[in-house]
Amino acid sequence: MAPPPPAMPVAEAIAPPAAARDSKINRDLLSVMGRPSLGYFALLGTALLFMHIAAGVWIYQVYEGLGIAGYTHPIFWGVYIVTFVFWVGIAHAGTLISAILYLFRAKWRNAINRSAEAMTVFAVLTAAQFLGIHVGRMWKSYFILPYPNQRGLWVNFKSPLMWDTFAISTYATISIVFFYIGLIPDLAIARDRATGWRKLLYTALALGWQGTSRQWKSHTRSVLHLSGLATPLVLSVHSVVSWDFAMSIVPGWHATIFAPYFVAGAIFSGFAMVLTVMIPLRRIYGLEEYITDYHFDNMARFLLLTSLIVGYSYAMEYFVAWYSGVEFEKTAFWLRAFGPYWFSTWTMIICNTVFPQLFWFRRLRTHIPTVFVVSTFINIGMWFERYVIIITGLSREYNPAVWGLYTPSVPELLILAGSFGFFATLFLIFIKIFPVIAISEVKELAIHEKAHGGAH
Amino acid sequence: MPTLVGVFDQPAPVADVARRLRGRGFDKLEIYSPAAFPELDDALDEKPSRVRIFTLIGGLLGVTTGYAVTIWMSLDWPIVIGGKPFASVAPYTIIGFELTILFGGLATLLGLLVVGRLPYGSFGKTDKGYSPRFSSEEIGLVVECPERDVAEIDALLRAHHAREVSLVEA
Numbered sequence: 001m002a003p004p005p006p007a008m009p010v011a012e013a014i015a016p017p018a019a020a021r022d023s024k025i026n027r028d029l030l031s032v033m034g035r036p037s038l039g040y041f042a043l044l045g046t047a048l049l050f051m052h053i054a055a056g057v058w059i060y061q062v063y064e065g066l067g068i069a070g071y072t073h074p075i076f077w078g079v080y081i082v083t084f085v086f087w088v089g090i091a092h093a094g095t096l097i098s099a100i101l102y103l104f105r106a107k108w109r110n111a112i113n114r115s116a117e118a119m120t121v122f123a124v125l126t127a128a129q130f131l132g133i134h135v136g137r138m139w140k141s142y143f144i145l146p147y148p149n150q151r152g153l154w155v156n157f158k159s160p161l162m163w164d165t166f167a168i169s170t171y172a173t174i175s176i177v178f179f180y181i182g183l184i185p186d187l188a189i190a191r192d193r194a195t196g197w198r199k200l201l202y203t204a205l206a207l208g209w210q211g212t213s214r215q216w217k218s219h220t221r222s223v224l225h226l227s228g229l230a231t232p233l234v235l236s237v238h239s240v241v242s243w244d245f246a247m248s249i250v251p252g253w254h255a256t257i258f259a260p261y262f263v264a265g266a267i268f269s270g271f272a273m274v275l276t277v278m279i280p281l282r283r284i285y286g287l288e289e290y291i292t293d294y295h296f297d298n299m300a301r302f303l304l305l306t307s308l309i310v311g312y313s314y315a316m317e318y319f320v321a322w323y324s325g326v327e328f329e330k331t332a333f334w335l336r337a338f339g340p341y342w343f344s345t346w347t348m349i350i351c352n353t354v355f356p357q358l359f360w361f362r363r364l365r366t367h368i369p370t371v372f373v374v375s376t377f378i379n380i381g382m383w384f385e386r387y388v389i390i391i392t393g394l395s396r397e398y399n400p401a402v403w404g405l406y407t408p409s410v411p412e413l414l415i416l417a418g419s420f421g422f423f424a425t426l427f428l429i430f431i432k433i434f435p436v437i438a439i440s441e442v443k444e445l446a447i448h449e450k451a452h453g454g455a456h
Numbered sequence: 457m458p459t460l461v462g463v464f465d466q467p468a469p470v471a472d473v474a475r476r477l478r479g480r481g482f483d484k485l486e487i488y489s490p491a492a493f494p495e496l497d498d499a500l501d502e503k504p505s506r507v508r509i510f511t512l513i514g515g516l517l518g519v520t521t522g523y524a525v526t527i528w529m530s531l532d533w534p535i536v537i538g539g540k541p542f543a544s545v546a547p548y549t550i551i552g553f554e555l556t557i558l559f560g561g562l563a564t565l566l567g568l569l570v571v572g573r574l575p576y577g578s579f580g581k582t583d584k585g586y587s588p589r590f591s592s593e594e595i596g597l598v599v600e601c602p603e604r605d606v607a608e609i610d611a612l613l614r615a616h617h618a619r620e621v622s623l624v625e626a
Binding site for chain 2: 014015016017018019020022023025026146152153154155156157158162163166167169170173174177178181184185188189192193203204207208209210211212213214215216217218219220221222225226229230232233236240440441443444446447450451
């Protein structure tokens, strides 16, 4: 035991705690927010370019009308809706990682949860725009909200599109709340070290956080409760999106399997997107110490699991179509595989069910180039999955006399490319303003490990 | 009043010493921690966090609103479908569910702000015992005590593995 301090008036002993060198975790993770490189600006510039092209095309569409999209009778849900469903799907990984894996106490989540949550928020924002783009007169989108109007009529809550409005806006709100609450302690870390405009920004956003025991106690409790709320939410959102289709009577859509099938697909595509983004991020910013092969191994296992569920759903759709004995169902599925859209169908099947089988092997799960390539193909495959469901469904309904074909038009494809630009722009700005890894959660493990001799 | 700051490496000793100090009547304690440690949760206050009440009220308000809005609106503008009741509760459950989550989540945020007393302090200022080291990897325990107890508490903190103890106010 150290001896008590010498007897002297306390006023003379006043000294604040000595300044100490900042911890390695802080230095490593805050350095990501440092001065951007030329390559960063090149990427940001490309993303902004695509985004602005899409904005230009959208303005042209507002002027010219929805005719510039490739819609032809009977197909009036095209690339915009496909892309909407795609981005909503991408948005599922973040909340899954932060809420469900939190409840399961899967500690490996804390290296990836922050960026995954950010991706969730940005993907929902991207998706939401497509509803407006799709309806054409975006400025009248508020019609879908239940607001008191002069005619005294109300929206129809029996419509799946209304459910979707509530599900998506709830999801967007809760993901932003979740993202922000998780950020508060890290914003305080950044505040204590920043200067200039950043200091001002972080001081405002950190709300005076100092990590007092009262603050942490209510923070932990809030995160727990939000996880409890977000877990059923994440499962409900893509179920509701699937009901946009399943509640109709279109052959190939009207199936009870749709909700779990869409949720598994959403988690599948979301994890694939997280991998596609995190692999270059880790490489560029040298985060190998925090995002290890162990994390990629776990995520690849998730991909394998969800790929099997998705593959099972594909098979089951065909089985049910055959087993139902309904001519329209059987024809719809025959034409899916061997009709005019065979290319999309086989792209979807190969990308989503064949390539992920490589992840049965640990060596491939930890071989980063393989993981990157497979996850990219899964992103492509999952976009095609929605394309197959929506377009082949609508093109071959009951009466052959009203069958039709749809080809995406150039403006639609430019807006699709622009959505990636929008997403990338937001993400690139995010990595320079907010910590990409949840620093305080990494520390929780690191400090505990120090107590146990670092053997983990 | 003299204020002592003990700097610690690990949360467990902080919880121990905080309990001891409280047991001896020193109530003006504060802990600053860089991460959430379960050990510290109850060190200063054993009562469960009141955030749960906010979540519960928010959720209940949400489910009530969800059903009330949908049922009232379908009665206010009746659409006749084959003699069925105007309000069909099954699909309205989805709205009820979503609003449970929405209101529950927003109430949880409110709970964090109210129970955690955020925003805290005045803009750009931190507590006198706070140090950026506590947003690094060390844990701080701040004790306010009468002058006559300074030496004793200093010794107590050091006995509980405080890496250093300093006095920030006389």
